[in-house]
Amino acid sequence: MPSRITNFPPVGGRLALNFVNSLHLSESSNLADFIGFLQVSGVVSPERGAHLLNLPQTDQRTAETLVSRVARLGGVLRQAFSAMARKEKIVSEWAAPINEILRITEGHDELVLENGEWRLEFMAREDGLDWLLAAIARSAAEILVEGPAARLRVCANPGCGLFFSDVSRTRQRRWSSMARCGNRHKVAAFARRHDSRRRAT
Numbered sequence: 356m357p358s359r360i361t362n363f364p365p366v367g368g369r370l371a372l373n374f375v376n377s378l379h380l381s382e383s384s385n386l387a388d389f390i391g392f393l394q395v396s397g398v399v400s401p402e403r404g405a406h407l408l409n410l411p412q413t414d415q416r417t418a419e420t421l422v423s424r425v426a427r428l429g430g431v432l433r434q435a436f437s438a439m440a441r442k443e444k445i446v447s448e449w450a451a452p453i454n455e456i457l458r459i460t461e462g463h464d465e466l467v468l469e470n471g472e473w474r475l476e477f478m479a480r481e482d483g484l485d486w487l488l489a490a491i492a493r494s495a496a497e498i499l500v501e502g503p504a505a506r507l508r509v510c511a512n513p514g515c516g517l518f519f520s521d522v523s524r525t526r527q528r529r530w531s532s533m534a535r536c537g538n539r540h541k542v543a544a545f546a547r548r549h550d551s552r553r554r555a556t
């Protein structure tokens with residue numbers, strides 16, 4: 356079953372932001388959407404993803420635990436990222452679910468070359484299912500530690516709610532994506548100008 360978010364471009368620019376965005380778009384936490392997100396983000400291979408989709412049949416309890424962890428982490432990250440975007444304080448309770456995952460996940464950092472730039476990527480040990488959330492928790496922790504330097508913003512379209520890291524050269528990115536929100540805004544602004552001009556004549 357293809358996930359609805361499979362075709363959505365990762366506008367957040369950071370794994371944890373894309374994770375929160377994907378939950379926002381799917382509007383409920385279900386295993387298929389989460390696995391779809393992991394596949395699109397390259398956290399799991401398509402083969403591994405297909406295998407994980409069978410989890411509710413093979414181990415229903417583990418599947419339910421995973422879905423509830425996804426929802427809990429997603430909820431707390433949305434609160435933390437919203438606060439950051441509004442330049443408000445991060446409440447220490449929000450760190451608990453992130454720390455929980457960091458605590459139980461063993462892994463190591465690896466150098467990864469992407470678009471000509473080197474970065475450190477966390478590689479979790481692949482036993483148990485907590486490792487599926489490990490890279491997301493790590494990414495979230497990095498964003499929280501970076502603070503204002505992460506340039507976390509929320510889309511200027513009030514109906515959108517997607518987060519992104521503004522790494523544009525001008526530091527004035529306003530939209531989750533031009534196609535999704537920017538162009539719509541431009542069209543609406545043009546229509547308003549056009550309309551008022553018509554009324555004026």
Ligand SMILES: [Zn+2]
Nearest residue numbers: 510515531536
């Ligand atoms: Zn948007």
